[in-house]
Amino acid sequence: MNQSAEELNKVEKKDLFTSGHRACGGCGQALAARLVQDASGENTIACVATGCLEVFSSPYPDPSWRIPFLHSLFENASAVASGVEAAYKALKKGPVNIIAQGGDGSTADIGFQSISGMFERGHNVLYVCYDNEAYMNTGVQRSSFTPLGARTSTTPMGNKTRKKNMPLIAANHGIPYVATATVDDFRDLQRKVKTALSIEGPKYIHILAPCPLGWGHHGELTVEICRLAKDTGLFPIYEIVDGKMTNVKKIPVKVPVQEYLKLQGRFSHLFKKGGSPEIIAEIQQIANQNIERYNL
């Protein structure tokens, strides 16, 4: 599938993920899921792992999905997607876009083995990770994507470890396409989904999707927070095509991490009296390392 640059940059809205889902107001994941489905089009099968997305979008009898939708378990969305792809091959049907989707828990922790297996076997599947940096569905428990200093229900004093770098782990499987995106730049996000679907083989897109409830910010700030995550350097935006990093999004004006942290309730303990300026300094150091490493 060779698409012109104009087609790739076109913004799509097709109502394949409709209103009426039970996500909270301002949910970044609902927004990301809609943008992904609209970009991929009708000819798509969604294999969704357990998580917020599955829970709020698929209750009987009024699901939001207007495309075939398979819900499996927490750990095996990519295994199911691999099976669907294999079945299509065996039945000589297609081509069809198969998108395995999951939250950060099912990507980095519980479903890690099956996603790794899918990459290794080389299935023609796009894996989309909606990264909201904790297990939001079950009550904001820490996952291996939870960043340093963030308060969750299992790390009430703030998380002590750094975030797992899943895009680079995926890229090191030798898969042809890896990208990161956020919901604030919908044009860029949809272009990446369309680019990924035009490539044969396993693909991985990592989308930062703020969770107003779990992150403790107002729903209207979802897009603003994504923008700050990019501009502080905490969430670098890039593509890795055939092992080479391209399209690194430069930061126009660098912003100190405090601006990003201050908007979120999960970091509020860092700013309180007797807070932890050393943690903030360490988060700033992570941002600086990112800026240097990815040449933001």
Next chain:
Amino acid sequence: MEKLPLGLVLDLRKVVPYKTGSWRTLMPINIAHTPPCNNACPAGNDIRGFLRVLAEKKDYEQAWHILTRTNPFPAVCGRVCPHPCEGGCNRRDFDEPLAINCSERAVGDYGLENNLQHKKLIDTRKEKVAVIGSGPAGFSCAFHLAKRGFQVKIYEANSEPGGMMRYGIPSYRQPNYILKQEIDNILRLGVELECNVKVGVNIPLDQLRNEYDAVFLGIGAQKGLSINIPGKDAENVFTGVEFLRQVNTGKWVELGNDVVVIGGGNTAMDCARVAKRLGANVSIVYRRTRMEMPAITAEIDEAMEERIMFRYHTNPVKLILDEGRVVGLLCVQMELREPDASGRARPVPISGSEAFIPAETVIMATGQAVDYDGIEIQTADKQWIYTNEYLMTNMEGVFAGGDAVVGLETVSLAIGQGMRAASAIEDYIEGNKESELSQPPVVYSRELNTYYYQPVKRYEKEARSIHMRLKGFKEVYPAFDQDDIISEADRCFSCGLCYDCGNCYMYCPDNAVQKSKTTGFYEFDYDFCKGCGLCAKECPCHYIQMTLEK
């Protein structure tokens, strides 16, 4: 045997989605707010309206029609207005305000070049209105009344219409042919004009009150005031108004080599620059400093560029005469003390600092007053005509506006007053209760999301070189390039009005913003909107506002 499906099958066409709109506590609504430029415009122009038409459709004709809905003199105002709109422009907090004044002139000139005509709203009515004075206020009132079908007759004391626009503004700022074309356009609406008739002298005001259903007084402040110092009645001492009138009617005024202009207002600047063009060495004498000068900043700058000397802190005490002609001024130096009633620093003379300034002509641009010759009317502070809030004077059916009411003000304010008076006259004749106009709230910079705008350099108009300017009375600023003006209009933020960026449509996590199939505008689906406020936050121009649930 009938083949049954495996498990439950749901027909998606029959799905009734769950109405998440019931979760909402705040609801987004679309409101076309008032942009600060429209709010600041004394003539009430729809500035955002004409700029958006220029930017989106590149349609000069429609832009002209939007401007002339309120202002019949866009080409004149585009030249002489001190543009308070640009001071209001929200872009000033982002990079630089828009060049609204230049855009207005380009649109006005386009209308004249392509001979665009005003349209009548109502064909004809039998009621008659007399307008006294054909300045900006009078013509604006006549224009708005004629558009609404009234039969309007203008009485003008001078031999040509235009008032201060004709006799007060020199033609390097605003050429007469431009004014004449715009006046002709208004007269084509069926407005009658009679020149050389001074109401109160040639024809009594009471006669007009009997003949017409209403009378509008737009007599301006045509009388130049001179300061009361010895020697002010010498033959080579002029008032500013008198001097400009003589030059603008084409009379040669013998100035000599050294001209001293007294005053710091717009008339003083005009007089100084005109005298300079007539070949004299000009200096301006002013009691205070540049900070307190009431003239438009750009006018002061241009006067300085033209090498006019400014003497600040200087007050004339006496004109020195020789055989009935002035040969110079005796001036005293002033120092500034605590502010007076006008808010400007109060100048106090320094004793013993008298100095002599030679002058062959003295022009006193030190204020103007209303010429009440033959008109008996109640005044406020014995100076300007008294009106109530609907611009009616103490006489029943006699309205007033412009400089005669508000004091020495701008052309645009006079145009705005004329328009307000026209509405008041219509209400008066129809016996309506005067309609209170309400406008939606004004948008300020802090309410905009400027992330979505790019800094772009402002369009700067180019003046002719100074020696070319001083050679004659040609306009200081030659015509602008139309494409440049369109790209300038494209800088407009469109404060308070949707410009179809699509952010609300794309960012709504609930798909609750839809494009209307009938109008093409974005509208909210309140059955599903959860009221998160993302659309309002990401709306660049504050067209979406969160309000309490109804």
